[in-house]
Amino acid sequence: MKALCWHGKKDVRYDTVPDPRIEDPRDAIVKVTSCAICGSDLHLYDGFMMGMESGDILGHEFMGEVVEVGAADHRLKVGDRVVVPFTICCGECEQCRRGNFSVCERSNRNKALADKTFGHSTAGLFGYTHLTGGYAGGQAEYVRVPYADVAPVKITSGLSDDQVLFLGDILPTGWQAAVQCDIQPTDTVAIWGAGPVGQFAIRSAVLLGAKQVIAIDRVPERLGMAQAGGATTINCEDESVIERLNELTGGKGPEKCIDAVGMEAHATQSLDSLYDRAKQAIMLETDRPHVLREMIYVCRPAGTLSVPGVYGGLIDKLPFGALMNKGLTLRTGQTHVNRWTADLLRRIEEGQIDPTFVVTHVAALEDGPEMYKTFRDKKDGCIKVVLKP
Incomplete structure (x- = not known):
């Protein structure tokens, strides 16, 4: 065959x-x-x-x-x-x-x-x-x-x-990512990555009754598809993700954050992304966790992080102190x-x-x-x- x-x-x-x-x-x-x-x-x-x-x-x-x-x-x-x-x-x-x-x-x-x-x-x-x-x-x-x-x-x-x-x-993956967030009618759900899993996470969050769904990506076609699915969009190449999320949530941050990107996160203007690529090149790090870092930083205290994006090995410089002190819940898994x-x-x-x-x-x-x-x-x-x- x-x-x-x-x-x-x-x-x-x-x-x-x-x-x-x-x-x-x-x-x-x-x-x-x-x-x-x-x-x-x-x-x-x-x-x-x-x-x-x-x-x-x-x-x-x-x-x-x-x-x-x-x-x-x-x-x-x-x-x-x-x-x-x-x-x-x-x-x-x-x-x-x-x-x-x-x-x-x-x-x-x-x-x-x-x-x-x-x-x-x-x-x-x-x-x-x-x-x-x-x-x-x-x-x-x-x-x-x-x-x-x-x-x-x-x-x-x-x-x-x-x-x-x-x-x-990808449909149950996007659905599980949203279900893991325990979405409430008052929640803003921010989703990094508007690829296929992100698209289904967007529609799942809408079906589960989120007040506001925000999609973050840098590809116009993906952002257009996300908008058609009911999401407010942020182009991470043209806008500050942190500033826009604060604007859209009254300065409080989203209650629920979904990483639909995983181990190959791109952030062309980010110092931490340059750091990750350098460490990857000399085999001191396997995955690029820019999205995870950003989610921990912007998520509202006592919020939930859901990670359907695949990670394969070791990551560096994860702000675990922020994760712990903000009381964030992290849910992951295939x-x-x-x-x-x-x-x-x-x-x-x-x-x-x-x-x-x-x-x-x-x-x-x-x-x-x-x-x-x-x-x-x-x-x-x-x-x-x-x-x-």
């Missing part, structure tokens, strides 16, 4: 690879009909994540048709149409029983490596690093899905791929996708949200290497890429 494979920094290739096969009775094989490039994939493309190996199949946002089912999987059948969450979960361990699917205790087949790195292993993820199991991803013609009797979301209505594809990651999918699918079916708004580019899988560059460089107004094998 054909797949998009990682071969090093900024080196993604359209390769011929072996077809997946059933390896466990609970497996299923899915023929991919749609997949997407995620902002998290860019961390791999840019070479900032540990644990990648040449030839790894990329991609963790995908859906398709079940073409083979293991003997112990009595939930799926051949012909079922499914969206596959990026978090692989067993459904049986203590964390899964609590709904903490992104920290499943069984699905990371490289658990010993993750234990050494993080202290305790988290769940296996599709198309990501070997710290999360090294599972083949969904930017491919076919995918092996472990524990397929648990996570895949069956689509039985006539909804299009583009309407449901993002149930596997998304517990299956905690939210039933509710979000219902909202799509009822027309409360149409996820297709975020798609700006559709291309063939073979065009994936070029689309990685387009997405990374934000060329041609690119916000979200969907690929069709």
Whole structure:
């Protein structure tokens, strides 16, 4: 089959690879009909994540048709149409029983490596690093899905791929980011990053009843999309984020802050950003936490910081004293996708949200290497890429 494979920094290739096969009775094989490039994939493309190996199949946002089912999987059948969450979960361990699917205790087949790195292993993820199991991803013609009797979301209505594809990651990620804020009707929610996750966080905060939603970015197309979703916007290249947030909140700061940027924050006029880039260059820091620092500084005392943006390793100069003394609550984590999918699918079916708004580019899988560059460089107004094998 054909797949998009990682071969090093900024080196993604359209390769011929072996077809997946059933390896466990609970497996299923899915023929991919749609997949997407995620902002998290860019961390791999840019070479900032540990644990990648040449030839790894990329991609963790995908859906398709079940073409083979293991003997112990009595939930799926051949012909079922499914969206596959990026978090692989067993459904049986203590964390899964609590709904903490992104920290499943069984699905990371490289658990010993993750234990050494993080202290305790988290769940296996599709198309990501070997710290999360090294599972083949969904930017491919076919995918092996472990524990397929648990996570895949069956689509039985006539909804299009583009309407449901993002149930596997960015829609529940934006939703969880907002839910973690415990939004009240009097709250201002400030969201750094108006990429795909930020866009869904904006719409989630609006649906959850925030008084005011503010989006911070520097790309005009993203800011325009955020405004269309109900947000007041701040262009961080043209305005002082701190001054504008104080103006918009009567000098008190936003009650709730969401970091939808993660480890590759850009701040062209910021001294701390120059510091981060210098430390990254000599491998003394892995992540650029400009957004985290700014959120801690501007958030209203006793407020909440929610971090769906991915971080991979070590950060420096985090103002923890401000975090502690202001009494801020920090909530983070990969998304517990299956905690939210039933509710979000219902909202799509009822027309409360149409996820297709975020798609700006559709291309063939073979065009994936070029689309990685387009997405990374934000060329041609690119916000979200969907690929069709």
